[in-house]
Amino acid sequence: MLSPSTTPVRQSSVRAHNLALVLHTVANGANHPSRAAIAAATGLTRATVSALVDDLVAGGLLVEVDPPPRTGAGRPAAGLALTSTGPAGLGCEINVDYLAACVVDLTGAVRQRFAEHADQRPADPAHALAALGRLAARARLAAEADGLIVAGAALAVPGLVGDGGLVRVAPNLGWQDVDAVAALRAVPELADLPITVDNEANLAALGELRVSGGDPAFLYVSGEVGIGAGLVIGGELYRGVRGWSGEIGHVTVYPDGRECRCGSRGCLEQYAGQEALADDVPRAAAALGIALSAVVNLLDVPVIVLGGAYAPIFAALRDGIETELRRRVLTAGLAPVTLRPAALGADAAMRGAADTIIRGVREDPAAWLRARA
């Protein structure tokens, strides 16, 4: 069955779906599958796959490459691969001490990367975003000189993002109601791009999803100055109704505990934020364990990935967290919760941002072909 929705479906939707299916199979399947292998993997006929592949090759999304090693008799296959000269995503990140932009191609490879280290807190938002825009523009031009076509840009910010890319609050940057999309679009070299803005932890979770490959459901916890989380379920990011999910840093751990900047008491951030972390690792681990137990009890998430400042000290945190999980997760006895460090380092959010763009092309190649026609 197709997804329940309120829009009609016609033959062109079938084509769009199956184009995405073929592209997905090439991207996530074995090395350089043949048309016949794609047909076998998807259940489509070889005739249909051939027609779909023709469209994707003509549209510059797939290329024929050397076939996989032969096995037995028969006409040799033509291998298919994602192109490395087609659409690409521009990922940007602004953080407390860090500006960065990168370009990722359809295969997921990072083709350009520019970063600038500097404390952004004294700068006003307009200046910081202008500097980031210049960085992004350089990345875009360098990528396009390489034959890539930047299909869009996404920006990761450590804060709450509202509709239209409006940054409602970014406490650690001192921002409030900043129109980041407009600021980036003001850079001439970026003016023609679709630009989106999203929370840093959400995008880092997507970055982790891309590189880790395996887990279709996990919680990514990002320990920075603040603590954010990105929830991936069924291979997709869950953003919440208004896009404000994942604020694990302000989950109450000790109801009458330390005062928090947010006005509450006993927030996780006060015990496991970057500052508290320096003081008392065991207590941070316990606090994390308590908050994560709540997540697992509520959402039944089987895997937790620790990123940001937590990744390098994963070994020191592990025991303390797991002790609390064992004690406090109701289903701990039925199935364990897996804890692991993040695979990507500081670039996770930026990589995830770029990934949202290429993800868009991969999930709806028909739209890309139409636009390129």
Next chain:
Amino acid sequence: MLSPSTTPVRQSSVRAHNLALVLHTVANGANHPSRAAIAAATGLTRATVSALVDDLVAGGLLVEVDPPPRTGAGRPAAGLALTSTGPAGLGCEINVDYLAACVVDLTGAVRQRFAEHADQRPADPAHALAALGRLAARARLAAEADGLIVAGAALAVPGLVGDGGLVRVAPNLGWQDVDAVAALRAVPELADLPITVDNEANLAALGELRVSGGDPAFLYVSGEVGIGAGLVIGGELYRGVRGWSGEIGHVTVYPDGRECRCGSRGCLEQYAGQEALADDVPRAAAALGIALSAVVNLLDVPVIVLGGAYAPIFAALRDGIETELRRRVLTAGLAPVTLRPAALGADAAMRGAADTIIRGVREDPAAWLRARA
């Protein structure tokens, strides 16, 4: 676009999708829409809608009824409505002091309802389920005498349910690893039905979704002996990776607080479960507020529905909960969290269970038509 998935799509899937779309439009749209109105609402052509409606009428899912009041000139329309003599769902519930079964027709109307009050804790699972099975069989026979066709049964239990309807743990019933599906299927009158089992709070959330209509995203909190929760997002129930989401009763509220039956300390259940509730309502409200704040911070859920034992004392709980939400939810200042009592009473879970069956028919009418052919 269609949903990304790993299965191919063919013309028959288009048909299946559009049949569901038409049925959905009749079910959720204005009163008794005409074919032309459906075409306008869905974007399909009138020719296509006519063909789809023919199939649905022939398959006994839609009936022509008196048209809506005329407005101006033109040939009068034929109104369409869900049939009340077609497929129906059998909903069952077993709880600490309560057995019940009901039959709900395609329109959502309760057509049969049987209940038996008795403490189930002394009875062993087999006896209790046999008694429930007899109740369900009576409901089914009475419904089928009315022209309904029971398409399946669903059972609500206060516990964790694993694959294949195995009840892994139901603490308040004292159950462990009970094969509830097999027990119900042992009743001859139910042997031919597809039977599913789900958590009581999850199903109550679905029941609430059906009657409340409006909110596409909310958390339903069920205060019984234990405390469960069902999360609805985008009009669908979120079950978690293993179906064990919603265990809000064992979210830690006071890390060093009262010991809980589960082996942990400071679980919400110890402060806001039915027993604690009798002692100290303000404290229960505060504890609920703390746990719910965690949910909102993590998931950005805009609406919380209080059901079970909480519904009748909603007024007494409201202030205490809202105080904590205001203090502890990071985004409380950006958009308020709505708190409201459940619309359905004790029958919520049973209604939700029956609803899963008719939901199945509504979401894939093509499968029903094929089976009836």
Next chain:
DNA sequence: TCAAATAATTCAACCACTAAACAATTTCAG
């Protein structure tokens, strides 16, 4: 009484997929 309006059906055209036959290219047995 007839024109205008609206509802529903019919029919030719189109699009995408399937199934089966065919063409191309290789392996391997004799």
Next chain:
DNA sequence: CTGAAATTGTTTAGTGGTTGAATTATTTGA
């Protein structure tokens, strides 16, 4: 060295489902 078997990829006729335009049906209102 030759030809049968195997495998890939293409071609072609057929089918199912939607569209759009024409047609039929039925009512209102000038």
